[in-house]
Amino acid sequence: MSYNRLLLVLGAMCALAFGVAACGGEEGETSGENTAEESSAAEGGELSGTIRIDGSSTVAPLSEAAAEMFQAENPGVRVTVGTSGTGGGFEKFCAGETDISDASRAIEDDEVAACEENGIAWEEVQVANDGLAVVINPENDWASCLTVEQLKTIWDRGSEVDNWNQVDPSFPDEEMQLFGAGTDSGTFDYFTDAVNGEEGRSRSDYQATEDDNVTVQGVSGSRGGIGYFGLSYVNENEGKIVAAEVDGGDGCVAPSSETVQSGDYTPLGRPLFVYPSDKALQRPEVKAFVEFYIANQQAITEQALFVPMTDEQVTASEEKVASLAGGGS
Amino acid sequence: MSTVDAPIGRGPQSDRVKGTLFRLALLSSLALGLITLIALLADVVISGAARLNGDLLTNFPSGIPENAGAQSAIFGTIWVIGLTGLMCIPVGVGAAIYLEEYADRERWWNRAIELNIQNLAAVPSIVYGILGLAFLVRGAFGLGQVVLAGAMTLALLVLPIVIIASREAIRAVPPSIREGSMALGATKWQTIRRQVLPGAIPGIATGSILALSRAIGEAAPLVLLGALTFITFNPEGLDSAFTVLPIQIFNWISRPQEEFQTLAAAAIVVLLVILLTMNAAAILLRNRYQRKW
Amino acid sequence: MPAAGPDRELMQATDASALSQPAVRPLGRARPRWGERAIQGLLFLCAAVSVVTTVCIVVALVEPTISFFGEVPIGDFLFGTEWAPLFSPPSFGVLPLITATLTTTFVALCVCIPAGLGAAIYLSEYAHPRARKVLKPVLEILAGIPTVVYGFFALTFLTPLLQDVWPGFLGDPPQIFNMLAAGLVMGVMILPTVASLSEDALTAVPQALREGAYGMGASKMQVATRIVVPAALSGIVASFVLGISRAVGETMIVLVAAGGTPNLSFIPTEPGQTMTAFIAAAGIGDQPTGSVGYKTLFAVGSTLFVATLLMNVLSIRLVRKYREVYE
Numbered sequence A: 001m002s003y004n005r006l007l008l009v010l011g012a013m014c015a016l017a018f019g020v021a022a023c024g025g026e027e028g029e030t031s032g033e034n035t036a037e038e039s040s041a042a043e044g045g046e047l048s049g050t051i052r053i054d055g056s057s058t059v060a061p062l063s064e065a066a067a068e069m070f071q072a073e074n075p076g077v078r079v080t081v082g083t084s085g086t087g088g089g090f091e092k093f094c095a096g097e098t099d100i101s102d103a104s105r106a107i108e109d110d111e112v113a114a115c116e117e118n119g120i121a122w123e124e125v126q127v128a129n130d131g132l133a134v135v136i137n138p139e140n141d142w143a144s145c146l147t148v149e150q151l152k153t154i155w156d157r158g159s160e161v162d163n164w165n166q167v168d169p170s171f172p173d174e175e176m177q178l179f180g181a182g183t184d185s186g187t188f189d190y191f192t193d194a195v196n197g198e199e200g201r202s203r204s205d206y207q208a209t210e211d212d213n214v215t216v217q218g219v220s221g222s223r224g225g226i227g228y229f230g231l232s233y234v235n236e237n238e239g240k241i242v243a244a245e246v247d248g249g250d251g252c253v254a255p256s257s258e259t260v261q262s263g264d265y266t267p268l269g270r271p272l273f274v275y276p277s278d279k280a281l282q283r284p285e286v287k288a289f290v291e292f293y294i295a296n297q298q299a300i301t302e303q304a305l306f307v308p309m310t311d312e313q314v315t316a317s318e319e320k321v322a323s324l325a326g327g328g329s
Numbered sequence B: 001m002s003t004v005d006a007p008i009g010r011g012p013q014s015d016r017v018k019g020t021l022f023r024l025a026l027l028s029s030l031a032l033g034l035i036t037l038i039a040l041l042a043d044v045v046i047s048g049a050a051r052l053n054g055d056l057l058t059n060f061p062s063g064i065p066e067n068a069g070a071q072s073a074i075f076g077t078i079w080v081i082g083l084t085g086l087m088c089i090p091v092g093v094g095a096a097i098y099l100e101e102y103a104d105r106e107r108w109w110n111r112a113i114e115l116n117i118q119n120l121a122a123v124p125s126i127v128y129g130i131l132g133l134a135f136l137v138r139g140a141f142g143l144g145q146v147v148l149a150g151a152m153t154l155a156l157l158v159l160p161i162v163i164i165a166s167r168e169a170i171r172a173v174p175p176s177i178r179e180g181s182m183a184l185g186a187t188k189w190q191t192i193r194r195q196v197l198p199g200a201i202p203g204i205a206t207g208s209i210l211a212l213s214r215a216i217g218e219a220a221p222l223v224l225l226g227a228l229t230f231i232t233f234n235p236e237g238l239d240s241a242f243t244v245l246p247i248q249i250f251n252w253i254s255r256p257q258e259e260f261q262t263l264a265a266a267a268i269v270v271l272l273v274i275l276l277t278m279n280a281a282a283i284l285l286r287n288r289y290q291r292k293w
Numbered sequence C: 001m002p003a004a005g006p007d008r009e010l011m012q013a014t015d016a017s018a019l020s021q022p023a024v025r026p027l028g029r030a031r032p033r034w035g036e037r038a039i040q041g042l043l044f045l046c047a048a049v050s051v052v053t054t055v056c057i058v059v060a061l062v063e064p065t066i067s068f069f070g071e072v073p074i075g076d077f078l079f080g081t082e083w084a085p086l087f088s089p090p091s092f093g094v095l096p097l098i099t100a101t102l103t104t105t106f107v108a109l110c111v112c113i114p115a116g117l118g119a120a121i122y123l124s125e126y127a128h129p130r131a132r133k134v135l136k137p138v139l140e141i142l143a144g145i146p147t148v149v150y151g152f153f154a155l156t157f158l159t160p161l162l163q164d165v166w167p168g169f170l171g172d173p174p175q176i177f178n179m180l181a182a183g184l185v186m187g188v189m190i191l192p193t194v195a196s197l198s199e200d201a202l203t204a205v206p207q208a209l210r211e212g213a214y215g216m217g218a219s220k221m222q223v224a225t226r227i228v229v230p231a232a233l234s235g236i237v238a239s240f241v242l243g244i245s246r247a248v249g250e251t252m253i254v255l256v257a258a259g260g261t262p263n264l265s266f267i268p269t270e271p272g273q274t275m276t277a278f279i280a281a282a283g284i285g286d287q288p289t290g291s292v293g294y295k296t297l298f299a300v301g302s303t304l305f306v307a308t309l310l311m312n313v314l315s316i317r318l319v320r321k322y323r324e325v326y327e
Helices: A003-026 A060-073 A085-094 A110-115 A148-155 A186-196 A212-220 A257-262 A284-294 A297-303 A311-326 B013-051 B054-058 B071-102 B108-120 B125-137 B146-172 B173-184 B188-216 B220-225 B245-253 B258-289 C006-020 C034-071 C075-079 C093-127 C129-144 C147-165 C179-203 C207-215 C220-231 C233-249 C252-257 C275-285 C292-322
Strands: A049-055 A075-083 A100-103 A125-138 A145-147 A178-182 A207-209 A225-230 A245-247 A269-276
Touching: A049 A060, A049 A269, A060 A075, A060 A100, A060 A125, A060 A284, A060 A297, A075 A186, A075 A284, A085 A100, A085 A110, A085 B245, A110 A178, A125 A178, A125 A186, A125 A212, A125 A257, A125 A284, A125 A297, A125 A311, A145 A148, A148 A178, A148 A186, A148 A245, A178 A212, A186 A225, A207 A212, A212 A225, A212 C147, A225 B188, A257 C275, A269 A284, A269 A311, A284 A297, A284 A311, B013 C093, B013 C129, B013 C147, B013 C179, B013 C220, B054 B071, B054 B173, B054 B258, B054 C147, B071 B108, B071 B146, B071 B188, B071 B245, B071 B258, B071 C034, B108 B146, B108 C034, B108 C292, B125 B146, B125 C034, B125 C275, B125 C292, B146 B188, B146 B220, B146 C034, B146 C129, B146 C233, B173 B188, B188 B258, B188 C034, B188 C075, B188 C129, B188 C179, B220 C275, B245 B258, B245 C147, B258 C129, C034 C292, C093 C179, C093 C220, C093 C233, C093 C275, C093 C292, C129 C179, C147 C179, C147 C252, C179 C233, C179 C252, C220 C233, C233 C292, C252 C275, C275 C292
Parallel strands: A049 A075, A049 A100, A145 A245, A178 A207, A178 A225
Antiparallel strands: A100 A269, A125 A225, A125 A269
16 A cells, blocks of 8 residues: 555655746747747847858857847847758758758758748858867877868879878878768768868778867877868867878968968868748847858857958848848748 | 575585676676766765855856856756656657557557657667657747757657657566456456556666666757747746756856866756756655556 | 366256346357457557657658758768768768777676676575565666766876776776767666666565475576576666667766767776767857758767667667577
8 A cells, every 4th residue: 555655755856846946937939930029129129039040060168158148138038059960950941840050061952842842931141160170199290281182182082092102202101090070960061062072072091080179189199080070179178189281282381270261271161051031030139140140250169269250241141131031931 | 585595405516606606797897887987976065065155055147256156057957857757657658658558569650659759768868859849949839948848859859768758667567466356357457557557667766767867968949949048037938038057057168267167066966966856756766666466 | 177076066056046137148259349349549659659759750860861961972971980070171971980989888788787687696506585576676876877977087086097007908997978978877777677677577486386396406606597588688688678778778877977089999997978979069059050060960879870770670689689588
């Protein structure tokens, strides 16, 4: 009998706990499809509502930084960020489940069609720049500048290069260890496109990983190591790895905020985009957020360890947002 | 443990040597698990010690490591795992009772259910994420990317563990107990409720411990469902957006800044504390109802 | 046997009193107990949840899989030796993923089955009951550590350790990503599942069996191995099956520690991408959800599902043959 009572007590405790927890917070979870009534529309008044962002895990730190700063100024608004991947993000975006999609690649035709089917109009809004750094071990003093052709020799499909002296006879006899991004990532797509001329075109026998910190570990642990990842991982790991200069045809250029922004660091500089939907921009809090995102891009990119946009890029983004919000729907 | 510790007299020398070696082998098996556990815990606690303070519990996620905390993830985990337990344990035990007590083993559909449950235990967790996205978040249930959908998905994921463990526990209750109860005039359900289930509680408790331990550590299926990586409020109801600690941990581990690695380790410690607290109830029950037949 | 003496009188007395009361319902058909039926129905529904889950999984997997095989010949998929679906040009041979899954699972089982069973036997037969009450939950903590943590533990602690102590005669030392570290760590993670469930089964074996064996002069080791373990075989095998299923379906550990480079090889010191690691990477990756690259996820998922189904059919047959009922 006591076992029954015990069960009853446990059950009651659970019910009580949930009751307390449920009644504790305010009500109201708005989803991306909510109408404007749920958010305040008064000019000069408090903004409120929920903004849903999802997509690439590369762009997510930017959106998170923007969300944090925006929420500090507009405490009535809640911004949430997910990382189901660029593809997963677009799928949810075109189903109307999210307001803004983070993307580390351009939207593809299938996805464009899906959005059209559901009546979702969008714009590709640039929010930052990023550079892909080619990194080597600090003891590697011979490959401090690599041309794109040399990179292609190393990374191209079918390449059998496994020693540095095969890249350039003046390089020492040092075994090469290759590390890189997993094939499912936008980083892989961008690197192969820029270096080998075609997305997805790459040798397949390198150590692939989803986590760039692991690439750092791999390259720093092996004298002949070479890898590639976004600029944000370079500065945080000074001493463990060194970014090689890349010669894109106009001389050796070291990757840095300035060279990426100016476009000198080529071809491994890339823009990063978000895709807001026209429906979402009809809501004042979303519009305010996207405008905030662009206007404060200097501070946001700094916090997220990316590269800021140039003034022209900022203006272009602002215009796109205005057109989508104004005449888009 | 046996009531007799050593047989009458001592056996031949070779037997004793074998016996000692055997005992050593067993002890080293146990030691393997314990040593690994200690190594892991030490590694995690030492790495995370710097950030194991109140900030972790009171702050929300942030891009600035000094300001970051895991409050939304902690509450999200408590909500999701609490709901998961509430759903998977009754359903799992119910299914186990049905399969052991009521189902005719010769019928093909009951054997199909048995095979089915075993198979489900091997399906990778991310497939459950796809399942949840298709049928719970969208589709038939249409719940949206909310706490309830996440909990239901996890409950489905760990259900086979509960069912299999509970089945074994129920099976271990000697038939004489059931027969005695029936002979005294109890109905089948009365027998189950008052004799079989109490005897099976230890095994069921083990099953629920293993199931919730599995559920609390899952990240990938929830990410697919729409659990967030950045959220600055706690869940407010079953229909609330959410995140969980493993997602937060994985997110922090992948960041370039060193301080985030420390935060990740601290969050792991918090996760283990939550797990222990949740399992404590089951462990107490198990110890209380442990019996020898 | 006819009642004698006082019992007979009691029976006659009861008979007499029975005649003077309303007739007791005779043995015969029981009246239907609707409460019982309702409960049975409810329990059946609980069991049916698992069937519904499988149906939904099959539905979710089947359509994209069929669509995938419309674009990629099934022969290429099943017998091809290179897995490079997102490269250009793509290659869809699933064998490298299968060898990696088999290798990591095998390594994991080499750890978790002997060690799990050994720990279970120790806890149930040799350990002091108070020690058992403490050690069992402590061991179960291992099951609750997030798999992400295990993955990084394998990568940052175990692999360098293995590289340092690797004896020369075993060939090349493990690479930074390798299936051995992932498998070993997976084995430790599954150990509590095998140990705890087996231990429950061993403890449930009636004392009478042990005492009978001791009474006949058996040693403790003989009792444990020849009496108790066979008696608890059903529960032990169930724990093995659960352990194997877990090893095959594990995602995070192999994703982090074994790497993302498909490799058609059974050599554990090399890296490899298992089926589950690929599915996870594709699921949260950047591929558009309608593309062939994304649909590979479903094709591999279906392959895994069918493979584990076959494995489970075999194991159930085996268990049925050897299960014994005691008492």
